[in-house]
Amino acid sequence: MSPAPHPFTIANYRYLWFSRLASMFALYAMMLILGWQAYNLAREDMGISASAGILGLLGLLQFVPLFILTPLVGWVADHMDRRWIARIVLAAQALIALALGLMTASGGITLGSIYVIAVLLGICRAFLGPAITSLAPNLVPKASLPRAIALSTIAWQVGVIAGPGMAGPLYKVDAALPYFVCAALYTLATLAIFLIGPVPRAAADKTKSPLQQVGDGMAYVWTNKLVLGAITLDLLVMFLAGATAMIPVFAKDILNAGEIGLSLLAASPAVGAVIVALIFSFAPLSKNVGNSMLVAMAVFGLGTIGFGLSTNLYLSMACLGICGAADMFGVYVRSSLIQLHTPDAKRGRVGAVSQMTISASNELGDALSGGLAVLVGPIAAIVAGGAGAIVVTGLWSRLFPQLGAAKTFDPPEDLESEPAAGMKR
Numbered sequence: 001m002s003p004a005p006h007p008f009t010i011a012n013y014r015y016l017w018f019s020r021l022a023s024m025f026a027l028y029a030m031m032l033i034l035g036w037q038a039y040n041l042a043r044e045d046m047g048i049s050a051s052a053g054i055l056g057l058l059g060l061l062q063f064v065p066l067f068i069l070t071p072l073v074g075w076v077a078d079h080m081d082r083r084w085i086a087r088i089v090l091a092a093q094a095l096i097a098l099a100l101g102l103m104t105a106s107g108g109i110t111l112g113s114i115y116v117i118a119v120l121l122g123i124c125r126a127f128l129g130p131a132i133t134s135l136a137p138n139l140v141p142k143a144s145l146p147r148a149i150a151l152s153t154i155a156w157q158v159g160v161i162a163g164p165g166m167a168g169p170l171y172k173v174d175a176a177l178p179y180f181v182c183a184a185l186y187t188l189a190t191l192a193i194f195l196i197g198p199v200p201r202a203a204a205d206k207t208k209s210p211l212q213q214v215g216d217g218m219a220y221v222w223t224n225k226l227v228l229g230a231i232t233l234d235l236l237v238m239f240l241a242g243a244t245a246m247i248p249v250f251a252k253d254i255l256n257a258g259e260i261g262l263s264l265l266a267a268s269p270a271v272g273a274v275i276v277a278l279i280f281s282f283a284p285l286s287k288n289v290g291n292s293m294l295v296a297m298a299v300f301g302l303g304t305i306g307f308g309l310s311t312n313l314y315l316s317m318a319c320l321g322i323c324g325a326a327d328m329f330g331v332y333v334r335s336s337l338i339q340l341h342t343p344d345a346k347r348g349r350v351g352a353v354s355q356m357t358i359s360a361s362n363e364l365g366d367a368l369s370g371g372l373a374v375l376v377g378p379i380a381a382i383v384a385g386g387a388g389a390i391v392v393t394g395l396w397s398r399l400f401p402q403l404g405a406a407k408t409f410d411p412p413e414d415l416e417s418e419p420a421a422g423m424k425r
Contacts, residue, residue: 013140015193015196019189020132025185027093027159028160028164029178029181034058038058041110049374049377051249052373055246055370058118061115062118062121065122073131074130077131086131089128090189096121096124135196137339149336150277151281154277157328164267165264230333232396233294236392237330254311254378264313273324273327273331291403293329296329300323304323304386304389309383368385
């Protein structure tokens with residue numbers, strides 16, 4: 001049997017990878033500056049704890065449209081050309097970044113305008129996520145998919161590093177400059193998707209109504225305990241132990257690190273994630289995949305506790321780096337299991353459910369952290385969340401034994417057949 005081709009030998013995948021790199025660079029740079037602006041605007045009239053709650057509200061405003069639209073976006077990703085969905089959404093995000101730059105340059109940025117932008121970004125991310133994640137398995141053979149996922153995550157995490165890493169210094173030069181750079185990056189990401197040629201797709205089921213098909217996607221997640229366990233574990237761990245929303249609080253009022261420290265802290269989780277992703281891109285994980293994910297989630301909780309207790313910038317960066325490395329383990333295993341254990345005809349709908357839980361864990365986790373910070377302070381909120389993540393991981397290992405039993409990524413033999421990568425529609 002010939003070895004699986006490296007994903008970068010496939011032109012369509014290279015275009016997708018570059019688009020993801022540019023768009024993630026822009027997204028995380030933009031979100032960091034949005035949070036920084038919102039926190040500083042709030043601090044003009046509020047105390048530290050109340051201002052931290054504003055950051056939690058930003059996460060909630062992004063989650064609500066995604067939650068409402070989840071049934072629709074999954075069905076759309078399974079019935080429309082996924083390339084066109086990505087093109088339209090990325091172009092819309094370029095316009096949003098341009099609008100933010102113009103508002104900031106004119107001095108018209110307010111908390112109200114930031115709230116509106118957060119909702120619009122939530123809508124864009126709702127449509128983009130299922131389309132992009134469902135497109136990748138159509139571009140490479142099954143045997144190449146775990147490596148493609150690792151490479152895709154590298155693009156994501158490099159964006160997480162480089163975006164915040166450049167956002168803080170650019171903001172010091174001119175507050176509007178990061179947004180204009182993000183608009184250019186989103187434009188490049190859009191153009192890259194236009195270069196992707198025709199891709200294979202499983203035939204859509206036309207015998208059922210859209211509502212029935214949405215129900216089928218939800219039912220598949222519910223009945224496949226391996227997929228359900230992987231999705232819900234990530235949901236609860238990241239919901240409880242998400243520390244990223246509090247980074248502006250720690251940078252400004254606990255570590256006194258300023259804008260440069262803000263960028264360093266925001267980029268630290270991605271450094272750990274990229275190291276792990278690079279390892280997987282050369283040597284994909286092939287044994288004890290389920291137990292690896294469980295251990296990683298417990299380590300994530302420990303890293304979060306360390307970050308909450310730290311009063312030193314470099315120690316805080318190290319703890320966040322450990323969190324990023326552990327999260328990368330979880331992302332890699334969960335994404336590979338979900339993609340390889342889901343038929344292509346359902347990937348959009350299952351991807352939408354997965355995205356909703358990821359967003360719930362991130363954006364609602366931000367809201368939880370902000371709410372707890374108001375009640376007990378930011379330090380206690382972060383430490384409690386990390387401890388909760390460890391408890392949930394232990395509980396999930398018992399409730400979903402299928403996770404620990406997953407030794408490899410191999411899908412069941414009776415999984416619906418899929419078209420070969422490279423076939424034209």
